[in-house]
Amino acid sequence: MYEFNYQKVESVSAAVAALKNADDGKFLAGGQTMLPTMKHRLASPSDVIDLSGIAELKGIKASADTVTIGAMTTHAEVAASPEVQKAIPALAGLAGNIGDPAVRNRGTLGGSIANNDPAADYPAAVIALGATVKTDRREIAGDDFFTGMFETALEEDEIIVSVSFPVPRAAAYMKFENPASRYAIVGVFVAETSDGIRIGVTGATPCAHRGLRLEAALAGKLDSAALDSVELPVDKMNSDIHASAEYRAHLVKVMAKRAVDACN
Amino acid sequence: MAADKQSVNMTVNGKPVSGEVESRTLLVHFLRENLRLTGTHVGCDTSQCGACVVLVNGKSVKSCTMLAVQADGAELVTIEGLANGSELHPMQQAFMDNHGLQCGFCTPGMIMSALDIVNRNGNDLDEATVRKELEGNICRCTGYHNIVKAVQAGAKAMGGGS
Numbered sequence: 399m400y401e402f403n404y405q406k407v408e409s410v411s412a413a414v415a416a417l418k419n420a421d422d423g424k425f426l427a428g429g430q431t432m433l434p435t436m437k438h439r440l441a442s443p444s445d446v447i448d449l450s451g452i453a454e455l456k457g458i459k460a461s462a463d464t465v466t467i468g469a470m471t472t473h474a475e476v477a478a479s480p481e482v483q484k485a486i487p488a489l490a491g492l493a494g495n496i497g498d499p500a501v502r503n504r505g506t507l508g509g510s511i512a513n514n515d516p517a518a519d520y521p522a523a524v525i526a527l528g529a530t531v532k533t534d535r536r537e538i539a540g541d542d543f544f545t546g547m548f549e550t551a552l553e554e555d556e557i558i559v560s561v562s563f564p565v566p567r568a569a570a571y572m573k574f575e576n577p578a579s580r581y582a583i584v585g586v587f588v589a590e591t592s593d594g595i596r597i598g599v600t601g602a603t604p605c606a607h608r609g610l611r612l613e614a615a616l617a618g619k620l621d622s623a624a625l626d627s628v629e630l631p632v633d634k635m636n637s638d639i640h641a642s643a644e645y646r647a648h649l650v651k652v653m654a655k656r657a658v659d660a661c662n
Numbered sequence: 663m664a665a666d667k668q669s670v671n672m673t674v675n676g677k678p679v680s681g682e683v684e685s686r687t688l689l690v691h692f693l694r695e696n697l698r699l700t701g702t703h704v705g706c707d708t709s710q711c712g713a714c715v716v717l718v719n720g721k722s723v724k725s726c727t728m729l730a731v732q733a734d735g736a737e738l739v740t741i742e743g744l745a746n747g748s749e750l751h752p753m754q755q756a757f758m759d760n761h762g763l764q765c766g767f768c769t770p771g772m773i774m775s776a777l778d779i780v781n782r783n784g785n786d787l788d789e790a791t792v793r794k795e796l797e798g799n800i801c802r803c804t805g806y807h808n809i810v811k812a813v814q815a816g817a818k819a820m821g822g823g824s
Contacts, residue, residue: 433729499778
């Protein structure tokens with residue numbers, strides 16, 4: 399890892415100011431992707447601004463229709479939260495199956511979605527549940543947040559404060575995971591919301607996306623047989639040593655069907 | 663760039679420690695090289711193998727994927743902090759009794775992860791739970807069977823059973 403200046407800040411405004419003053423600063427959340435990336439010298443920020451001391455970024459609040467999770471809340475905390483387990487069990491289950499226990503003790507919701515790894519789990523839930531990402535300066539709809547591979551709508555010095563997930567009538571997440579890394583080779587999140595059935599797909603393409611073809615085939619009904627005839631564009635799928643594009647297209651359908659069945 | 667030195671203070675195995683580290687110093691290197699606590703191992707250095715797991719404020723953490731400065735003010739427990747003199751911790755004893763190791767390189771991380779598993783799941787652990795919970799710890803010798811048995815036995819012994 400190259401040298402850098404480390405600063406720990408206690409407020410969002412101090413973090414933004416620290417980043418503005420840095421040549422090439424980066425925010426550090428749980429560090430479970432960023433530190434390995436820096437060790438590989440794929441990133442070499444001049445300044446690392448640690449967000450872990452900012453109290454307002456932590457915690458979980460649940461109301462009758464929304465669960466709001468602070469950006470610096472760890473995957474382990476989301477998984478173990480009685481509020482999340484009760485309101486959106488599929489979200490608690492998703493968080494509890496990211497990486498491994500030690501990674502879940504450090505990795506955070508905000509870090510995961512800000513990084514937007516093509517195979518990360520949380521983006522599928524943010525999209526399917528129609529979540530809202532609250533930052534230090536605005537609110538961004540989940541549908542507009544993920545813009546490309548490792549790219550988001552966030553500005554360079556913008557900090558995610560929390561994510562609000564509307565409570566769905568039913569939801570399920572099914573992941574075909576890489577057996578070594580536990581990243582999603584394909585993950586499909588299906589939610590029956592006040593806005594109809596919404597589907598978020600991760601792992602399949604360079605950036606998590608909404609499964610509009612799948613949603614159209616379901617036509618508002620949680621009937622997995624309706625997905626049999628869906629044709630998915632193989633040429634848009636990722637292809638790597640773990641799975642070919644054809645295999646991923648197949649997996650999207652299989653995971654979507656399983657998730658639909660699990661909603662019933 | 664000039665090395666940016668930071669002072670860190672933390673409690674390790676019940677004792678206050680301090681040191682001067684570069685920002686980029688990983689926690690595992692601070693433990694091994696500054697404190698000479700070499701029981702915590704570096705296996706893969708890519709946050710996959712779990713040989714470097716320690717407890718930070720009671721939770722299992724891969725110490726190769728945390729900066730030493732991030733542990734400033736924290737309470738840490740490493741494998742060296744478990745035995746009471748010559749009397750092994752029940753989880754260590756269970757690994758010995760069940761032959762839960764061959765070369766032993768992964769064992770410190772296995773045992774520290776096992777303590778986190780017991781903290782979260784209690785003393786009566788079924789095999790499937792232990793296997794799932796050990797996903798972040800890799801052993802290249804044993805095939806895991808005796809490790810799983812050791813964690814189950816150690817968990818029981820920690821609860822006062824045998």
